[in-house]
Amino acid sequence: MNCSLPPEICESSYRDELDIPQHVVSVAEVPFSVKRLLGAALFGALIASYVTKACDYTLTTIFAIAQGTDAVTAADQYSSSAVFPFLIFAFGALLGSGVAAFLARRYTVLTGLLANSPFALLFLAYLVLALAGSDAGLVGNVSYQLYEFLLFTTIVLASVTGALIGKSVYSPTLDPDLKQSKVTIFGVR
Numbered sequence: 001m002n003c004s005l006p007p008e009i010c011e012s013s014y015r016d017e018l019d020i021p022q023h024v025v026s027v028a029e030v031p032f033s034v035k036r037l038l039g040a041a042l043f044g045a046l047i048a049s050y051v052t053k054a055c056d057y058t059l060t061t062i063f064a065i066a067q068g069t070d071a072v073t074a075a076d077q078y079s080s081s082a083v084f085p086f087l088i089f090a091f092g093a094l095l096g097s098g099v100a101a102f103l104a105r106r107y108t109v110l111t112g113l114l115a116n117s118p119f120a121l122l123f124l125a126y127l128v129l130a131l132a133g134s135d136a137g138l139v140g141n142v143s144y145q146l147y148e149f150l151l152f153t154t155i156v157l158a159s160v161t162g163a164l165i166g167k168s169v170y171s172p173t174l175d176p177d178l179k180q181s182k183v184t185i186f187g188v189r
Contacts, residue, residue, distance in 0.1 A: 036103075036104060036105075037106075037107055037110070037111055038114070039103075040099075040100045040101075040103035040104035040111050040115075041100050041104070041111050041115045041117075042115075043099065043100060043103060044096040044097055044098075044099050044100025044101075044111070044112070044114075045100075047092075047095060047096045047099050047100075047115075048092040048093055048096025048097070048116055049096075051091065051092040051095050051096065052089060052091075052092035055091065055092065056088060059078060059088070060074045060078045063077060082142045085151070086150065086151065089151060089154060089155060089158075090155075090158045092119075093116045093119060093154070093158035094158045094161060094165070095162065096159075097111070097112030097113070097158065097159040097160075097161075097162030097163045098112070098163065098165050098169070099115075100112055100114070100115035100163070100166065101162065101163040101164075101165075101166030101170075102166040102167075102169060105170060108163045108166060108167040109164070109167075112159045112164075112166065113156070113159050113160065116156075116158070120155045120159070123148055123151045123152040123155060126151075127148040127152055130144050130145045
């Protein structure tokens with residue numbers, strides 16, 4: 001590539017979002033694509049929900065094999081714990097927002113938060129309902145209100161962390177779509 005601009009501008013040209021295949025532009029000159037941001041966030045949400053559900057189903061089997069017990073005993077141990085849902089939702093949110101930020105290329109934290117906003121809004125609604133209803137139940141050995149608050153903050157923190165990881169992993173030099181004309185994720189320009 002023969003470019004007289006600084007190397008970071010030449011390497012990070014977003015020609016797939018423009019109709020000018022020979023023109024090299026900086027990232028700041030590329031128009032903002034709401035479709036790309038929402039498409040990446042939706043895909044990240046699908047990844048997060050799939051990973052969360054897959055971990056939900058497979059973790060009890062792994063417990064049963066590791067402890068040498070039956071699946072019913074392992075499922076009881078899993079459902080009585082307050083730690084395992086934190087870990088599963090954090091892992092799903094981290095992976096979903098990381099993938100979304102990687103695909104979005106720009107506005108990565110916003111994309112990561114949008115990817116996990118269904119989970120965050122769900123746990124926020126549970127928290128409001130728990131506070132309004134004065135639910136005094138326990139999840140494991142933690143009160144229900146604290147449990148829902150911790151789930152909400154875990155999702156938000158994992159979303160931001162995953163987005164920052166996805167942003168740091170992305171490299172314009174390794175992106176095969178970057179140098180192609182009119183090729184983007186899911187055909188969204």
